[in-house]
Amino acid sequence: MNLSKSEEQLMQVLWRKEKAFMKNLIEAYPDPKPAQTTIATLLKRMQDKNFVDYKQHGRSREYFPLIEKKDYFTKQFNGILKNFFNDSASQFASFFTKETNLSKEELEELKKLIDKEIKTK
Amino acid sequence: MNLSKSEEQLMQVLWRKEKAFMKNLIEAYPDPKPAQTTIATLLKRMQDKNFVDYKQHGRSREYFPLIEKKDYFTKQFNGILKNFFNDSASQFASFFTKETNLSKEELEELKKLIDKEIKTK
DNA sequence: GATTAACCTCTACAAATGTAGAATAATTAT
DNA sequence: ATAATTATTCTACATTTGTAGAGGTTAATC
Incomplete structure (x- = not known):
């Protein structure tokens, strides 16, 4: 299974940050920033494809890449x-x-x- | 505009052959070969994207790549x-x-x- | 304790992609 | 000519991709 274009883009952000909360991810995007739900969808799909996982930190998640x-x-x-x-x-x-x-x-x-x-x- | 995966694959065939008729293109595929209509669709889309053109040769077309x-x-x-x-x-x-x-x-x-x-x- | 902010899930929907059947036209072999 | 082959166009449809609204939950703030 492969990443799509925009998933790959998000992956690049994750690689740069090593790990990040939703907020950080969105910050990393240039204006016009994507909607939170857009990122959430991408993250979910990337989890399904086993490229990303997260650590629950209180109420929110810290995402990190599963592949270098x-x-x-x-x-x-x-x-x-x-x-x-x-x-x-x-x-x-x-x-x-x-x-x-x-x-x-x-x-x-x-x-x-x-x-x-x-x-x- | 970019080629999709399967368009790119077809493009590879075209590059190898330099130019080819429908039949030749299909021949180049390993079994199970795609339906003719599948190739036709891809070719049409690739023409729209300006990656391919053809020369009418009697009743059929000789396709060739527009980009090296x-x-x-x-x-x-x-x-x-x-x-x-x-x-x-x-x-x-x-x-x-x-x-x-x-x-x-x-x-x-x-x-x-x-x-x-x-x-x- | 009500309000706001952050974030998650669900649902949605248009565009692109992968694949091909049906119908049609032309071409060639019998 | 008639059948069989080949190519072309149209139409179709499931899947994937890009993008995001609605609604609910928790946590922080006033």
Whole structure:
């Protein structure tokens, strides 16, 4: 089961805050803020999909994500890799290197990272 | 306007084939193949969204994509970058390098690419 | 103790999506 | 020609998504 667009957006808020009460969630939205009930609906659906849970705190709930952003992203990314790059990460990497306009400095930085990574293999 | 999941899937077929008649499109699907009318509906919607057009060939149509896979991907990817990596390509790159399990060889290969890219700057 | 604020559940409803039958037209094979 | 195949359009319908009102509960405030 996957998150829909607006659920994902709410998830991003939750990841940023790590945990939050209803009020905090709504605050995080830019104007025009969504109705409370809208957020409540999304949260409920996300609970059904097992992406979110909460801790009862007195009268209200403190919501928190059940999946780490990193893991969620990785899953999404792998789907993309499969569809667009024939499941080949290196094919993607080559595309990425050419098409993203990283600055010279960023590229140098990246090279260092790769070197470090190579050493761990 | 964006493609939905199953529209995107059909788009992938079209990109692979470059252009195709209804029949060819359906052939490309694994069993159980979708009904012709299903594909027809998707194609129509994709035309409305300006992702697909066709050339009339006698009685039937030869469909073709109006957007290149590369461009479509880039647009999608940029959205992801924004949401997950704070719009920072290099932040993504670092994540990618660590989390994707590229082989030593692939990493070396990638390093070479980056070097080449650096030279163009 | 009545009023207000926060928040939860239920219900609703329009738009988008996934999927396809019915009807129709044209095309080809028998 | 007649039947069988293929494609197209229209219509349909269930599900998912985006968004929120109404109504009820609890907690804090005046």
